[in-house]
Amino acid sequence: MKIKTKRKINVAVTGLNAIDSPGPGIPVIRALKESSEFDVHIIGLSYETLEPGIYMHDLVDKTYQIPFPSAGIESLLTRLGYINAVEKIDVLIPNFDAELFNFMKLTERLEEEMGIKMFLPTIEQFEERHKSNLAEFGKKYGIKVPHSKMIFNISDIPSLRNEFTYPLVVKGKYYDASVAYTPEQAVTCFNKISTKWGLPIIIQEFVYGQEVNVTAIGDGKGNTLGAIPMRKQYITDKGKAWAGISLEDEKLIEVTEKVIKGSKWRGGMEMEMIKTRDDEYFLIEINPRFPAWVYLAVGCGQNHPEALIKMALGEKVKPWKKYDIGKMFIRYSYDLIVGLEEFEKISTLGEL
């Protein structure tokens, strides 16, 4: 009998904040732990000391704090240099929108100087799918996009009536979105979101319909390696999916393939769409990384994070042709009991 031995690999992962607005790190790690090809040693990269993943030792073998994206690429490179000297990272998977730009800028240097591989979208792909550029993106790839406009000042809100009807959606550049039914509510949303995420604020036409999402991975040559459509069944007050179900939706898969083919998307992504009663699809957002519900893809028979590792290593991945429909995920909260000495270690030494 032939026994297949798994290849040992060291993978660094960010996004360990398994909180009410969860990062994708823990689901990505769970997917990798279930890989049939890799025996993964996980190095967690954290920004804050209370990210739950730091203390989940069954999933994360060792965690290191890294500098916030605002500290710039040189301090990130220096820190990764130290971590890599200890851990010998093979592949790194960044999972936050806000950190992606720095990692994309460092792609070549990380590979050449440290041998760390990544499989990320290009800067051009990252920029063109920005919420503020979505209208042009839609036009370029033939996808319907709700009318949207960037505003920088609260005084722009009264004149929105000339272009939009209420309700409308007020969105932050990276995160957060609220529906405003009146100009007064739009002002409140503007203040709330701009205080947290800065400017500009994006104003978007409200499209009535059902929100549907897709988690997908592109090979960078225009091919879709895998795609799973999902509908949120239980939504938190932050708009996050607490439960969801995989759908049979050929048209949505077609739209995803169209975007990936047109943009030659490289890496993981999430598309957020609105499906109207007339079966029309409007693209409301593209996230340039796996979503926090990516583990559902594994449950449906497509291990997207494993495919990403293989692509990063320059290996061929055969596209999936099918997936399980009607598979659900239900998130749960769980209290970890942590000794103060662990918290002390990550707080003072920056590693645990």
Add this chain to the structure above:
Amino acid sequence: MKIKRNIALSDSGFVFNPTTGDSFSTNPIGIEIIKLLKEGKNEDEVKKHLIKSYMTDEVTLEKDYYDFVNMLLKLQLAEGDEDKDEAKN
């Protein structure tokens, strides 16, 4: 009126629409009607079958039957003939 081709129905009366992700439950008579419609039986054939199987009169059956199929349409579990014609165009 036709039940959409991909609608799943279990023996316990659990109905699942894989396109929308919605699920519902129905009683044994609901299961019977959905099964007959899935088999391609038309309205008259379904009503005839129900009249034969249950102690009811035509007026009551008519009312309850239309209530039920309208609900199926509203919940996007079925499509009317006009929807199909539109789809063909």
